[in-house]
Amino acid sequence: MKKVYAAPDLLSVGNMRNLLRQAGIESFLRNQYLVGALGDLPVNECWPEIWVDDADEMRALAFLAELDREASKPRPAWLCPSCGERNEGQFSECWHCGAQRPAGE
Numbered sequence: 001m002k003k004v005y006a007a008p009d010l011l012s013v014g015n016m017r018n019l020l021r022q023a024g025i026e027s028f029l030r031n032q033y034l035v036g037a038l039g040d041l042p043v044n045e046c047w048p049e050i051w052v053d054d055a056d057e058m059r060a061l062a063f064l065a066e067l068d069r070e071a072s073k074p075r076p077a078w079l080c081p082s083c084g085e086r087n088e089g090q091f092s093e094c095w096h097c098g099a100q101r102p103a104g105e
Contacts, residue, residue, distance in 0.1 A: 005050040013048040
């Protein structure tokens with residue numbers, strides 16, 4: 001087993017684990033209940049972790065790196081098809097009328 005991801009909160013780790021599962025990479029979650037040991041153990045030793053089989057390590061690391069690259073790309077601003085309002089790229093729905101961002105934008 002190899003550790004491929006760790007984060008200070010269980011929400012981030014759970015999200016990454018779900019994305020790995022959708023990509024067909026099975027994983028094991030460790031330290032999900034270790035938060036109670038904070039103070040007795042170093043903080044980063046209590047972080048939840050995702051571990052995968054040795055055979056899946058490189059595929060999981062490549063998948064996580066691609067997710068990181070995609071998340072760091074700036075998204076262009078877009079115009080709402082319903083009301084014409086300009087929305088910043090990070091938003092998936094119009095702040096003015098609530099319409100969904102068009103697919104492919």
